[in-house]
Amino acid sequence: MENDSLLGFALLGLIHQQPMSGYDLRKIFSSTAMGSFSDSPGAIYPALRRLEERGLVRGKADEAASRNRRVFHMTTDGQEAFKAWLKQPVTRDDVIRRTGDLMLRFAFMDQALGAKRAIRFLSQFAEETADYIPILKLYLESHASEMPLSGRLALECGIQEYETRLRWANASIAVYEQKRKEKK
């Protein structure tokens, strides 16, 4: 059960927002800012089948459409698995090697878990990121002399990306807190 690729969770998240067919999902990946996912049928249909086999989604023939269209909706188990995925703590390793996963989780977060959880996620993300940046900087300082110029610059790009994400996370926390005040 506790086994799913990032694509699987992306599908799950989109189906969570509203029931959809494989073709709908492909179109989202090919035409929106979620273009980092593959829209190939060889990826999507097998992934949907796996989700269905695990009982996380269920597909029903779309009777409104005349075509051979199967619309998938989420099951209760699917809801649970999805929320469990979203609730995972943000680790150092996530921040270093799975930024894409983290961003996907966050993108689905406030609809499924609410603003409070989103803020908690951002805080964890900011903390892990803030801790990691000085490590990278130290590494750069102490190894710069042995590295080729382009290697050095590539590492600097990485550091700047982390700094950008840190600023973004703090700014996003502020957005949520601003919103909270407005409500009161």
Place this chain on the structure above:
Amino acid sequence: MENDSLLGFALLGLIHQQPMSGYDLRKIFSSTAMGSFSDSPGAIYPALRRLEERGLVRGKADEAASRNRRVFHMTTDGQEAFKAWLKQPVTRDDVIRRTGDLMLRFAFMDQALGAKRAIRFLSQFAEETADYIPILKLYLESHASEMPLSGRLALECGIQEYETRLRWANASIAVYEQKRKEKK
């Protein structure tokens, strides 16, 4: 022949810098800023074998060391394949879906191809990135109202990352040109 994973090229690039064993390569991935690559033996040793089968590297028993150590060095074919990989043009699709590949290529670039090629790469990278940013911004503007807040923020993070990379690329071009002037 024209078939290789990113890991394969990372190995090729490191072996290009100096001959190394599988264990050396694993240590680099586990202990340096190249930590985004897997240091697991199940990834590295098969990848090295594939490179050897394709004739891009050749392993020799290390007679200096008493242990069972194989040191890989690059062949002429390997040099060619490596340089051909580095010389590929930077496409829009690379910028969107394969930033990691691009950064790896750049990190190895000036040693293998020289500063002039590095500048060309950065210019292409900057151009494709600069073209793509307004598309994302337009997308955000026109879809912001239908998107959940965290989705909107996640997209904004993506845009800021592209902007960071664009600034970085232009700054890096300036570094190379500065260096060129100093030489004269």
Place this chain on the structure above:
DNA sequence: GATCACATGTAAGAAGTTACATGATTCT
């Protein structure tokens, strides 16, 4: 003598890629 670091591998399984295959419906 035990443990740690060195050093290389294999096997099973998961998941993606590319390319092919098929058929229905709508538009021109």
Place this chain on the structure above:
DNA sequence: AGAATCATGTAACTTCTTACATGTGATC
């Protein structure tokens, strides 16, 4: 009628993950 779009799928291949397996040499 032909082309484009809708819609779903399969098959072969590649590569990665996790876990297991094995043995050497140095250090305590």
